[in-house]
Amino acid sequence: MTLQFSLDSAHPELADTACAVVGVYEHGVLSSAAARIDGAAQGALKRLIESGDLTAKAGVALPLFGLPGVKAPRVLVVGLGEQKTFDAARFQKISLEAARALKSLPVKSATSWLTALDVPGRDAAWRVRTAALAADHAAYKYTATLKPKADNGARNVLEHVAFIAGDDARDGLAQAAAIAKGVEFARELGNLPPNICTPAHIAAEAKKIADAHAGVTLEVLERADMEKLGMGALLGVARGSANPPKLIVLQWKGGKTDEKPYALVGKGVTFDSGGLSLKPGAGMEEMKFDMCGAAGVLGAFLAAAELKLPLNLVCVVPSVENMPDGNAYRPSDIVTSMSGITIEVLNTDAEGRLILCDALSYAQKFQPQAIVDAATLTGACVVALGKHASGLMSKHDDLAEQLLAAGERTLDRGWRLPLWDDYQTQLESGFADVANIGGKPAGAITAACFLARFAEGQRWAHLDIAGTAWEDGRKGLATGRPVPMLAQFLIDRCG
Numbered sequence: 287m288t289l290q291f292s293l294d295s296a297h298p299e300l301a302d303t304a305c306a307v308v309g310v311y312e313h314g315v316l317s318s319a320a321a322r323i324d325g326a327a328q329g330a331l332k333r334l335i336e337s338g339d340l341t342a343k344a345g346v347a348l349p350l351f352g353l354p355g356v357k358a359p360r361v362l363v364v365g366l367g368e369q370k371t372f373d374a375a376r377f378q379k380i381s382l383e384a385a386r387a388l389k390s391l392p393v394k395s396a397t398s399w400l401t402a403l404d405v406p407g408r409d410a411a412w413r414v415r416t417a418a419l420a421a422d423h424a425a426y427k428y429t430a431t432l433k434p435k436a437d438n439g440a441r442n443v444l445e446h447v448a449f450i451a452g453d454d455a456r457d458g459l460a461q462a463a464a465i466a467k468g469v470e471f472a473r474e475l476g477n478l479p480p481n482i483c484t485p486a487h488i489a490a491e492a493k494k495i496a497d498a499h500a501g502v503t504l505e506v507l508e509r510a511d512m513e514k515l516g517m518g519a520l521l522g523v524a525r526g527s528a529n530p531p532k533l534i535v536l537q538w539k540g541g542k543t544d545e546k547p548y549a550l551v552g553k554g555v556t557f558d559s560g561g562l563s564l565k566p567g568a569g570m571e572e573m574k575f576d577m578c579g580a581a582g583v584l585g586a587f588l589a590a591a592e593l594k595l596p597l598n599l600v601c602v603v604p605s606v607e608n609m610p611d612g613n614a615y616r617p618s619d620i621v622t623s624m625s626g627i628t629i630e631v632l633n634t635d636a637e638g639r640l641i642l643c644d645a646l647s648y649a650q651k652f653q654p655q656a657i658v659d660a661a662t663l664t665g666a667c668v669v670a671l672g673k674h675a676s677g678l679m680s681k682h683d684d685l686a687e688q689l690l691a692a693g694e695r696t697l698d699r700g701w702r703l704p705l706w707d708d709y710q711t712q713l714e715s716g717f718a719d720v721a722n723i724g725g726k727p728a729g730a731i732t733a734a735c736f737l738a739r740f741a742e743g744q745r746w747a748h749l750d751i752a753g754t755a756w757e758d759g760r761k762g763l764a765t766g767r768p769v770p771m772l773a774q775f776l777i778d779r780c781g
């Protein structure tokens with residue numbers, strides 16, 4: 287369940303809230319909200335700073351109870367770090383930590399004055415949107431496959447946060463609520479185990495989106511439909527799995543009838559064992575996240591439909607499971623894609639590009655004004671950029687700039703890698719038009735170069751989210767990226 291948000295304009299010492307959240311910079315610099323609390327409480331905050339109890343280190347949150355002169359029973363004092371280096375990234379961090387601290391307090395609602403802080407280069411709408419998204423991110427809890435807890439509901443859990451901001455932040459709040467819904471959708475789908483989150487399950491989730499929004503239509507192509515279309519690459523990958531493949535197509539018609547749609551394409555491999563080119567056992571469990579591209583584009587689509595964006599949008603999600611089997615496709619198999627291009631499969635673990643190439647061909651039926659795909663495509667992208675930036679590859683500078691800007695605004699950042707044709711020679715094959723692997727050097731780029739052959743003449747950009755879609759470790763959760771970037775990109779297209 288997503289958090290509820292609202293705007294407020296009260297003074298912190300007078301506000302009728304279960305918890306007032308205010309910020310303090312290092313070296314005893316109080317934000318104006320903290321200064322008002324301090325004044326009403328006769329120097330209580332200053333004394334805590336002097337005693338060393340309140341260090342104001344960035345993100346450290348100190349809950350105070352029953353401050354005299356302050357109406358709210360609780361004040362959460364959040365450390366902001368150095369004032370002179372306070373920036374957008376820090377604002378996001380302290381917003382996240384504040385929300386984590388709120389989550390551990392027995393409060394259903396809180397009011398935050400953090401959104402009244404000055405953030406260089408960012409306006410109130412940005413502050414509200416960022417704080418709300420951070421709060422929602424922190425409030426997310428995965429419970430789908432846990433035994434239900436008996437005491438659920440006995441304790442107060444955070445449901446509502448009010449942010450201090452003027453009416454100019456209204457749009458920011460509405461956007462945050464929609465993006466948060468999309469992010470939560472993507473996280474939940476990503477986190478589900480692959481025995482539940484099958485291609486059929488993703489199709490069922492897409493149907494929920496269609497059913498919940500007037501103006502959204504859904505079409506699900508089955509194996510037989512894909513055979514008719516000649517999607518030999520996608521179907522090749524699907525051969526080894528007992529779970530049949532689905533090609534999920536959602537459409538939102540918020541724009542004029544004759545307006546060309548934006549197309550989002552997302553890799554939906556519900557489990558990537560590597561197929562006959564089997565992956566090593568250690569870490570294979572992470573390959574349940576190999577459908578996070580699909581989850582991401584569906585989440586962005588959901589956000590766009592929630593906001594009723596005045597544009598046309600089509601979302602194409604090829605979904606399969608990559609498994610070894612007697613019927614599985616093999617290294618050295620040659621498959622014929624929907625485009626007619628033949629592909630030599632030199633490694634069955636390079637399956638993402640095989641399902642995406644047919645999805646890219648299919649997306650062109652809608653004559654899109656731009657296509658953006660998102661995929662957990664290569665380990666090489668993780669080596670290049672780590673967990674912080676998604677790899678962005680496009681031959682279209684304007685489209686790349688728009689996506690980078692959207693990523694910068696939402697702090698869901700991309701970083702561009704080259705997509706020069708110089709790399710194409712690595713994909714040459716003696717037996718087919720193209721090979722599905724390009725060797726060790728520049729693995730993220732050669733994967734994109736493969737896709738580029740199926741996006742000829744299109745305004746197209748590729749996002750490799752292999753490093754950004756989930757967090758490492760046994761308890762690592764799906765992040766919901768790149769929903770914020772893609773949703774912002776679409777919002778920005780609406781002028």
Ligand code: BES
Pocket residue numbers: 558560576633635636637638662663664665666668723724729752753
């Ligand atoms: N889903 C993986 C990419 C991946 C690996 C994402 C690790 C996140 C973490 C993809 O299908 C894959 O297996 N790619 C291969 C390509 C290679 C065979 C050319 C890879 O990256 O090793």
Ligand code: MN
Pocket residue numbers: 558560634635636637638
């Ligand atoms: Mn693979």
Ligand code: ZN
Pocket residue numbers: 555558576635637638662663
């Ligand atoms: Zn994969």
